[in-house]
Amino acid sequence: MDLFFYMRFWCLPFALFCFCISIESVKSEPDECYPWKSVFTEVLPSEGGTDWNTLMLSDNNKWKYLIYSQRLIEKHNTARWVIVNPYSDDRPEVNCVISRGKGILALRSLDSTNPTAKFGMPGSGYPRCGGKFGSKENPLGSLGVRMWASKELGKSSILSFPEFGNKAFTVILSDVGKYWILLRDNKDGSSCYHDRGKGYKIREIELKKEK
Numbered sequence: 287m288d289l290f291f292y293m294r295f296w297c298l299p300f301a302l303f304c305f306c307i308s309i310e311s312v313k314s315e316p317d318e319c320y321p322w323k324s325v326f327t328e329v330l331p332s333e334g335g336t337d338w339n340t341l342m343l344s345d346n347n348k349w350k351y352l353i354y355s356q357r358l359i360e361k362h363n364t365a366r367w368v369i370v371n372p373y374s375d376d377r378p379e380v381n382c383v384i385s386r387g388k389g390i391l392a393l394r395s396l397d398s399t400n401p402t403a404k405f406g407m408p409g410s411g412y413p414r415c416g417g418k419f420g421s422k423e424n425p426l427g428s429l430g431v432r433m434w435a436s437k438e439l440g441k442s443s444i445l446s447f448p449e450f451g452n453k454a455f456t457v458i459l460s461d462v463g464k465y466w467i468l469l470r471d472n473k474d475g476s477s478c479y480h481d482r483g484k485g486y487k488i489r490e491i492e493l494k495k496e497k
Contacts (some may be wrong), residue, residue, distance in 0.1 A: 319439060345484055348378070396437070431479065449457065
């Protein structure tokens with residue numbers, strides 16, 4: 287499936303951004319875990335609609351995140367989405383919802399920029415999170431973290447899943463090599479380097495309609 291299926295949104299491009307209209311979101315419980323099949327029989331049906339896209343992020347032949355988004359041709363700004371990850375490495379059959387919301391942002395790749403800030407996991411010697419916009423350590427806020435991630439992966443596609451007031455995420459997908467970086471966007475305007483890996487794929491699913 288063409289990655290740019292995700293990118294067909296009603297957007298207003300301004301400089302480095304691409305904003306969608308009428309973005310909303312709802313809160314999610316961090317310990318919202320289900321047996322794998324229940325995602326299709328309970329979680330997604332509760333959001334409405336039967337046609338969904340699935341973006342699977344994996345690494346070392348193990349899936350790490352599943353991003354479900356409604357497949358709405360005309361009203362992408364109203365598409366609901368749900369992000370899940372496995373409960374643990376030894377219990378991948380249990381899926382936990384880490385965030386959910388409404389509305390998706392398609393953002394421009396920033397691989398041509400030259401960010402000065404670098405980020406990494408604990409122990410790397412680099413900070414994991416950038417401060418909020420205007421802070422001394424990272425005056426560009428979440429944009430600075432996204433610039434770093436884009437530079438890391440080269441030319442890429444970027445999808446943002448806003449969840450105002452709770453957990454929001456941005457995923458950067460490389461055009462070559464199927465590398466990805468997942469960022470966690472915080473409500474104070476800062477972002478954190480959440481995870482990365484190699485391997486992603488997109489597929490369509492259709493939920494069974496109740497008789």
